[in-house]
Amino acid sequence: MTTAGPAAGHRADLEARVDALLAAHDPATTERQAFLDARYDAGLAWVHVPEGHGGLGLPRALQPVVDDRLGAAGAPDNDPRRNGIGLGMAAPTILAFGTPAQQERLLRPLWTGREIWCQLFSEPGAGSDLAAVATRAIPDGDRWRVTGQKVWTSSAHLADRALLLARTDPDAPKHRGLTYFALDMRQPGVEVRPLRQLTGEAEFNEVFLTDAVVDDADRLGDVGAGWQVANATLMSERVAIGSGAAREAGMLGVVADAWRTAPSGHRTADAHQRLLRLWVESEALRTTGMRLAQKLAAGAPGPEGSAMKLGFARLAQQLSSLEVELRGDDGLRYDDWTLRRPDQVDMTGRDTGYRYLRAKGNSIEGGTSEVLRNIIAERVLGLPSEHRVDKDVAWKDLPR
Numbered sequence: 001m002t003t004a005g006p007a008a009g010h011r012a013d014l015e016a017r018v019d020a021l022l023a024a025h026d027p028a029t030t031e032r033q034a035f036l037d038a039r040y041d042a043g044l045a046w047v048h049v050p051e052g053h054g055g056l057g058l059p060r061a062l063q064p065v066v067d068d069r070l071g072a073a074g075a076p077d078n079d080p081r082r083n084g085i086g087l088g089m090a091a092p093t094i095l096a097f098g099t100p101a102q103q104e105r106l107l108r109p110l111w112t113g114r115e116i117w118c119q120l121f122s123e124p125g126a127g128s129d130l131a132a133v134a135t136r137a138i139p140d141g142d143r144w145r146v147t148g149q150k151v152w153t154s155s156a157h158l159a160d161r162a163l164l165l166a167r168t169d170p171d172a173p174k175h176r177g178l179t180y181f182a183l184d185m186r187q188p189g190v191e192v193r194p195l196r197q198l199t200g201e202a203e204f205n206e207v208f209l210t211d212a213v214v215d216d217a218d219r220l221g222d223v224g225a226g227w228q229v230a231n232a233t234l235m236s237e238r239v240a241i242g243s244g245a246a247r248e249a250g251m252l253g254v255v256a257d258a259w260r261t262a263p264s265g266h267r268t269a270d271a272h273q274r275l276l277r278l279w280v281e282s283e284a285l286r287t288t289g290m291r292l293a294q295k296l297a298a299g300a301p302g303p304e305g306s307a308m309k310l311g312f313a314r315l316a317q318q319l320s321s322l323e324v325e326l327r328g329d330d331g332l333r334y335d336d337w338t339l340r341r342p343d344q345v346d347m348t349g350r351d352t353g354y355r356y357l358r359a360k361g362n363s364i365e366g367g368t369s370e371v372l373r374n375i376i377a378e379r380v381l382g383l384p385s386e387h388r389v390d391k392d393v394a395w396k397d398l399p400r
């Protein structure tokens with residue numbers, strides 16, 4: 001069926017632009033990074049982003065027109081999993097709160113993968129209660145000096161830049177004394193130490209900041225408005241973590257395969273029922289994810305992202321448990337306990353034991369399931385909010 005109207009016009013235009021890109025930069029002979037730069041310049045990096053920043057200001061739903069055509073031509077992609085925090089969290093934040101100069105400077109290296117990003121939010125005393133961050137940023141001319149400790153920082157060992165939430169006004173109540181920056185991770189004063197996880201790997205780190213500097217030009221949003229900026233990042237994070245898989249792909253695809261190949265003794269009626277239920281829930285989550293991505297593209301992400309992230313974590317844990325059962329003894333084996341520092345989380349490429357253990361973190365990272373339930377209760381269902389006594393007290397006077 002041919003679709004008439006503006007969407008069809010956009011589609012034809014995009015196809016022509018992709019063909020022009022391929023004609024000018026043969027993927028077989030063009031170096032990967034050069035191809036990605038050319039794609040960015042052609043506005044085909046992320047079509048929903050404004051012109052001049054790698055996009056064309058078109059609906060996000062048209063991106064597959066570009067990706068499919070480039071993929072079929074064997075063109076290199078920017079491997080979104082390598083810079084998950086950059087693409088999933090930093091980019092939407094910079095687009096929403098960055099000045100034109102910041103967008104010009106930060107978005108290209110982010111999309112092309114020249115600059116990998118991490119997220120310096122959590123601290124030993126500020127995880128679920130993120131507004132409690134104690135890392136201080138003190139003004140120093142046209143810069144800020146940053147000192148404090150961050151924790152659980154995924155990819156910090158690979159990162160060139162970080163989304164940093166820091167306290168700039170200890171006299172203000174905790175939500176109002178925060179400011180948000182894009183910090184250069186490759187500078188003296190930034191020390192990254194690995195933290196080993198349940199899987200044996202060290203995906204994340206402790207980060208010690210000692211008099212690290214950040215230019216005021218790298219501040220995202222107003223001084224004291226860091227909480228609002230951080231919330232935008234968190235909403236994007238929940239959508240980025242909770243959505244993305246195609247139908248019967250991801251964990252569900254792995255477990256469906258485990259079912260098909262499981263010894264007959266493991267293929268019980270009960271296991272079948274559970275698989276079907278999880279299949280239906282995965283589909284519900286996938287379609288909810290599509291709707292949320294559209295809301296996000298329209299600039300109106302809602303607290304529903306919390307429900308999706310909650311559902312994603314629950315499903316991942318239930319699916320990985322079912323897979324262990326279906327694989328029997330093999331499901332308990334683990335491939336490698338040596339300390340590794342992976343550059344991405346690979347839930348489908350590894351073995352059953354890895355998936356089972358790694359999925360435990362899904363209900364903690366990006367907001368714990370308990371806290372997401374609170375958000376849903378308060379902001380979606382309109383239930384009475386948690387009792388908070390520290391809202392109007394200066395941060396410096398709060399007990400720690």
Ligand SMILES: Cc1cc2nc3c(=O)[nH]c(=O)nc-3n(C[C@H](O)[C@H](O)[C@H](O)COP(=O)(O)OP(=O)(O)OC[C@H]3O[C@@H](n4cnc5c(N)ncnc54)[C@H](O)[C@@H]3O)c2cc1C
Nearest residue numbers: 119120121122127128152153154361364365366367368370
């Ligand atoms: C794999 C992984 C990767 C991560 N990557 C990053 C990263 O890149 N950058 C970053 O900044 N952080 C990262 N984190 C940190 C993560 O966001 C925090 O661990 C998380 O927000 C929880 O904070 P916390 O660990 O301080 O636990 P706490 O906040 O101390 O919570 C402890 C327990 O109490 C519960 N709880 C706390 N408050 C409430 C409440 N009000 N109501 C009900 N229950 C409550 C929690 O749900 C939890 O079960 C990562 C974590 C993991 C596991």
